[in-house]
Amino acid sequence: MYNNDITRSTILVADDHQDILDFLAEDLGEHYDVVKANNGQEVLNLIADHHVDLIVSDIMMPYIDGYELCTRLKENISYSHIPFIMLTAKNNLQSKIEGLKYGADAYVEKPFSPSYLQAQIDSLLRNRRHMRQHYSQSPIVPLNSIALNKSDRTFLEKLNRLILDNISEHSLCVDMLADNMNMSRPTLYRKIKALSDLSPNELINITRLKKAAELLLEGELKIYEISTMVGFNSSSHFTRNFQKQFGVSPKEYAE
Structure with a gap:
């Protein structure tokens, strides 16, 4: 079940491979508003000017990689609340542990199923909505x-x-x-x-x-x-x- 809020969530996707970036943006664009970045530095520049609900980022990128990007965002009080999904071709357990250690909220291996990635995104956003509602109503x-x-x-x-x-x-x-x-x-x-x-x-x-x-x-x-x-x-x-x-x-x- 995809995000069906009246206001569409904004997803920022980052990958230095343009074809993967375009594929992600096209696929996610059916359900969310999408902002694209080619590396971690672009993410930091874009996030200052765009409201972003969730980030999907590759790990291996020039200038600022996914690990450093995740760390910087999670340590910055202005952005630490934004869910962060790491994409990587590394599929060993140590890489997953590293990703989570840097503060990632979820870890998705390449090659990945687009429907699986969308389910991960929607799960993170939906869980946050439920937590807010529970806080307000109780x-x-x-x-x-x-x-x-x-x-x-x-x-x-x-x-x-x-x-x-x-x-x-x-x-x-x-x-x-x-x-x-x-x-x-x-x-x-x-x-x-x-x-x-x-x-x-x-x-x-x-x-x-x-x-x-x-x-x-x-x-x-x-x-x-x-x-x-x-x-x-x-x-x-x-x-x-x-x-x-x-x-x-x-x-x-x-x-």
């Missing part, structure tokens, strides 16, 4: 559950702590988060959107509601006290938000 699932690597987990844990430390502030906003995360506002927006499929303000709101759910289960505070503690102007506004997000009222959840 009162108890933590923010770091949507991270698939160490860099993103560290980023999300820092972001979550920052929101929780300022949760009672009505003025908590994207600019304040960006300043404290040492990121520009656009970079923070893109990162949060890519990881959670939420805007920063939506993420702040859900974090408030999840903290409220935790306090409701403890049963020591009244609903209006909790709504104030997590930064809502009124308990009625809090109740509407909680019901809309989790499908149950705060009172029902507490009971």
